[in-house]
Ligand SMILES: Nc1ncnc2c1ncn2[C@@H]1O[C@H](COP(=O)(O)OP(=O)(O)OP(=O)(O)O)[C@@H](O)[C@H]1O
């Protein structure tokens with residue numbers, strides 16, 4: 368088959384190489400990231416786990432371009448995140464990144480539908496197109512009947528669904544979720560995990576940070592972090608495990 372001459376860093380949804388970040392704190396500097404390499408291929412769903420303070424949120428923030436690394440490079444869908452102007456970065460973020468946080472950051476003066484439509488309107492789509500896409504997303508996430516409500520009347524799980532719908536408004540290359548189930552009870556958390564699993568089945572690339580092993584189990588691969596470094600990866604389902612284990616491991620089931 369014909370192969371295009373694509374540079375390596377353009378192949379994957381996310382490529383982070385040698386990423387270091389130190390925060391200047393009052394007493395001693397905090398070395399939050401000490402050389403992180405991470406590749407997330409398109410369509411993969413990775414759960415990032417590790418002790419509090421190991422650098423998970425720092426890494427997500429750098430990937431989202433909300434902060435800049437001291438060293439190393441980050442490419443999202445082949446576009447370098449570092450070293451851009453604010454405007455350029457905002458454009459890249461709108462195109463490629465959807466973010467969901469533990470606390471939902473919703474706009475309470477707007478309806479559910481308007482919350483989801485807003486990012487697409489900001490990105491330049493017509494209100495009609497944006498709202499049509501927003502309705503599809505609310506439908507997909509099972510909260511279509513709340514379209515006209517304000518976020519304040521939703522349950523925690525519904526709010527997180529809304530936050531996810533909003534993050535997907537511009538069909539991002541990469542959905543980043545930093546403890547999206549952290550403010551939910553375990554049942555609500557597992558519902559969100561299941562939902563992320565379904566989005567992944569639909570082709571969405573996801574990088575999820577979670578402390579909850581039950582939530583992480585919905586991912587395809589679990590990556591452990593400790594002390595600002597990535598420890599190693601364990602696959603939770605077959606394709607990568609098979610590839611990794613093909614040299615000498617037991618084959619078949
Ligand atoms: N803006 C900041 N200024 C100073 N230190 C910071 C800043 N942000 C994070 N840190 C420090 O960097 C380290 C990594 O923090 P980070 O938030 O990435 O951890 P985390 O793995 O997300 O933890 P948690 O699981 O508790 O959310 C911590 O020691 C934290 O105190």
Ligand SMILES: [Mg+2]
Nearest residue numbers: 423424425545
């Ligand atoms: Mg964190």
